[in-house]
Amino acid sequence: MPRSLSRPPQVDTVGRTVKIVSSAALPVVEGDLPKALLGFVSVLRDHCAFDVQTRCALSFIMTAGKFPALVARALPPESGEFETYSPSERKMTSAQFLMRIAANARLRQCSCDVTLTDFLARDQVLDLLSELAGALPVSGRGVSLMLFVDSAILFDASEPVRGRLSLQRFPRGKRHCGAGVLCEFCADSKSGPVAKKVLRELREAFGVEWKKPCEVFDPDRADRPSASEASVIERCIEEAFARAAADLDRAQAALTGIPLLYSSMSAFGKRVRDVQSGIREPVDFVRELRQLIQTNFPDYASCSKQRSAPTFRKRLADHIEGLLFVERLYEQGLGKCFTLQYQVDFPGTRFAGENVNVSSRSRSLFSLFHKGWMPPKWAYSTSEELAEVLGGCRDVLRMALPALETRLKELLSPIPGALPPDMQMRGRLTAREAYEQALWIAKAWAPDARFAGLHSGGLHAVTYDLARGVDLDGRLQSHGSWRVRFESTRLNSDLLVDVPHSGLIRWNSMRKLFPMLCAPPS
Amino acid sequence: MQKGAQTIQALAPDHEWATWECGLGEERKLAATVWTIHASFRPAVRRPDFRDAHVYLDPVDGTVVHSAVYER
Numbered sequence: 366m367p368r369s370l371s372r373p374p375q376v377d378t379v380g381r382t383v384k385i386v387s388s389a390a391l392p393v394v395e396g397d398l399p400k401a402l403l404g405f406v407s408v409l410r411d412h413c414a415f416d417v418q419t420r421c422a423l424s425f426i427m428t429a430g431k432f433p434a435l436v437a438r439a440l441p442p443e444s445g446e447f448e449t450y451s452p453s454e455r456k457m458t459s460a461q462f463l464m465r466i467a468a469n470a471r472l473r474q475c476s477c478d479v480t481l482t483d484f485l486a487r488d489q490v491l492d493l494l495s496e497l498a499g500a501l502p503v504s505g506r507g508v509s510l511m512l513f514v515d516s517a518i519l520f521d522a523s524e525p526v527r528g529r530l531s532l533q534r535f536p537r538g539k540r541h542c543g544a545g546v547l548c549e550f551c552a553d554s555k556s557g558p559v560a561k562k563v564l565r566e567l568r569e570a571f572g573v574e575w576k577k578p579c580e581v582f583d584p585d586r587a588d589r590p591s592a593s594e595a596s597v598i599e600r601c602i603e604e605a606f607a608r609a610a611a612d613l614d615r616a617q618a619a620l621t622g623i624p625l626l627y628s629s630m631s632a633f634g635k636r637v638r639d640v641q642s643g644i645r646e647p648v649d650f651v652r653e654l655r656q657l658i659q660t661n662f663p664d665y666a667s668c669s670k671q672r673s674a675p676t677f678r679k680r681l682a683d684h685i686e687g688l689l690f691v692e693r694l695y696e697q698g699l700g701k702c703f704t705l706q707y708q709v710d711f712p713g714t715r716f717a718g719e720n721v722n723v724s725s726r727s728r729s730l731f732s733l734f735h736k737g738w739m740p741p742k743w744a745y746s747t748s749e750e751l752a753e754v755l756g757g758c759r760d761v762l763r764m765a766l767p768a769l770e771t772r773l774k775e776l777l778s779p780i781p782g783a784l785p786p787d788m789q790m791r792g793r794l795t796a797r798e799a800y801e802q803a804l805w806i807a808k809a810w811a812p813d814a815r816f817a818g819l820h821s822g823g824l825h826a827v828t829y830d831l832a833r834g835v836d837l838d839g840r841l842q843s844h845g846s847w848r849v850r851f852e853s854t855r856l857n858s859d860l861l862v863d864v865p866h867s868g869l870i871r872w873n874s875m876r877k878l879f880p881m882l883c884a885p886p887s
Numbered sequence: 888m889q890k891g892a893q894t895i896q897a898l899a900p901d902h903e904w905a906t907w908e909c910g911l912g913e914e915r916k917l918a919a920t921v922w923t924i925h926a927s928f929r930p931a932v933r934r935p936d937f938r939d940a941h942v943y944l945d946p947v948d949g950t951v952v953h954s955a956v957y958e959r
Binding site for chain 2: 796817818819820821822834835837838839850
C-alpha cells in the first residue's frame with residue numbers, strides 16, 4: 366500500500382500508562398538463619414496477599430535430610446523435586462524422598478526444589494516456612510536457601526501493585542544472607558503523582574527506602590503495536606541503516622587508520638598479551654567517554670541506567686530518539702573492550718521500547734561500514750591508549766552519526782504506517798534469484814569470492830511470529846530475506862549478503878572463524 | 888522446497904507448523920552440501936507430539952538424503 370494512503374499508527378500520549386518498577390533491600394538478621402527466615406515470613410504475612418498468579422518457589426541444599434523431609438511431609442506424595450547427592454540417584458517426588466530418608470537417615474547432602482503455591486494455600490505456605498525456620502540451626506551451617514515469591518499482591522498500596530520478594534542464603538561468600546523486594550505497577554509516568562503516592566505508601570508500610578523508579582518495557586500491555594505495525598517500523602530502521610551505509614560508501618568513508626580498533630577475536634588477543642606483560646592501569650572509562658560525548662556531540666545526553674552500559678540519547682524528531690549505546694565487553698574478565706550500537710526509540714508513543722534491541726547485530730554502528738556481523742572492538746589497557754581509542758571513536762561517530770540520523774528522520778518521521786513508496790521492491794525471490802543478485806556484490810568485494818551457502822530469514826523480533834522468511838514454495842515472503850554467504854581465500858573472510866523482499870541489499874564481511882567449509886556448487 | 892515440505896508432513900502428520908526455515912550449505916554430519924528444511928511445530932493438546940523436524944535433500948536432483956523428527 367502506498368505510504369500516503371495508509372493510516373499512520375496512532376501517536377497517542379493521552380491516558381497512556383507505563384509499567385514502573387522499583388526495588389528495596391529488606392533487612393535481614395545476619396548470623397541467625399531462623400530469625401532471617403521468620404522475618405521474611407512476617408513481611409509476607411503483613412504485606413502480601415496471594416492469588417492464582419502468585420508463585421512461591423523454595424530451593425535449598427542441606428547437609429541434613431531432616432529439613433527437606435519436613436517440607437516433603439507437607440506436600441502431596443507426587444510433588445516436588447528432591448535429590449540426594451549419590452551418583453546413582455535420580456530426582457524424587459516427596460513420597461520417594463521420604464522413603465529414601467526412612468531407609469537411610471544419615472544422608473550427607475540433599476536438595477529440594479518446589480513451588481509451594483502449586484500445592485498449598487497462602488497460610489499453609491507461611492506456616493510451613495515458619496515451621497522450617499523453627500527447625501533450622503541458628504548458625505545455618507551447611508544450608509543454601511533460595512526463596513522467591515513472584516507476583517504477590519502488595520496490599521498496602523492504594524493502586525494495584527505486584528511484588529517479587531526474595532530471600533537468599535549461601536553458606537559461603539561475601540554476603541551470606543540477603544532479602545529484597547521489587548514492585549511493579551502502572552502509572553502515567555515514573556515521576557507522576559501516582560508513582561510518587563504508591564512509593565510513599567510502600568515506604569511507610571515496609572519501613573525501607575525504595576530505589577528511584579524506572580519505566581520498563583511491558584510485553585503484556587494492551588496497546589502494544591500489532592505484528593505488522595512493528596514489522597514496518599523494524600524494516601524502516603533497517604532500511605535507514607542500509608541507506609546510510611550506501612551514503613557512506615558514496616562518500617568513501619572508511620574505517621582505515623582508526624587506532625586500536627580490532628577485529629572481534631583480535632581485541633581479546635591484545636588484552637591477553639597486555640595482561641600477561643603486566644600492562645595494567647585503573648582507568649575511568651565511563652567518565653572519559655561522557656566527557657568525549659559532552660564535548661563533541663552535545664546533543665547526546667547521558668541516559669545510562671547503569672555504569673556498565675553507557676547510553677546517550679538525542680531527540681531526532683517528534684517522538685523519535687536515537688540512542689547511542691556503548692556495549693562494554695568483558696572478554697572473559699579482562700575487560701577494557703567496547704563497541705558501538707545505535708538504537709531507535711519512540712518515547713511517548715505506544716511504540717516506546719518496542720524497537721530497542723541491544724542483542725541485534727543489525728544495530729551495530731559498524732554495519733554502516735559493512736562490519737556489523739562480528740563488529741570490531743576497541744581495546745585499551747592504559748589511560749594513554751584510552752585517549753587514543755576515544756579519539757578514534759570520535760572520528761567514527763563524526764562519520765556515522767550525521768548519515769544515520771538523516772536517514773532515520775527521513776524514514777521514521779512521522780512514524781510510518783507502511784513501507785515508504787521509494788523502497789526497492791525485489792519481490793518473491795527464489796534462492797537462486799537471490800544468489801544472482803548477491804553475486805555482483807561478492808565479486809566486487811573479492812574477485813576470488815565463491816558461494817558458500819544461503820539461508821532463509823525473516824524479521825527475528827522476539828515477540829512476533831514473523832520468522833518464516835519464505836513460503837512453502839521456496840519464495841520470499843514480504844518481510845523475508847535470503848542471506849547468501851560467500852568466502853574469499855585471499856581475504857580469509859566471509860561475506861554475508863542479505864537480499865530482502867523489499868529494501869536495499871545489505872552486506873557485511875568478517876574474518877573467518879573456521880576453515881573453509883563448503884565445496885563450490887557443481 | 889515443496890518436496891521437503893511433503894517429506895516433513897509425512898513424517899509428522901497432523902502437526903501444525905509454527906515456523907520453518909531453509910538453506911543450502913555444507914552439513915557436517917552428512918559430509919555433503921545439502922538443501923535443508925527445518926520445521927518447528929506448535930504444541931499439540933492432550934497427545935504426545937514432535938517438537939521439530941529436519942529434512943536434507945540433494946540440491947541437484949532433490950532426493951531425500953536424510954530426515955529426522957524430534958520428540959518434544
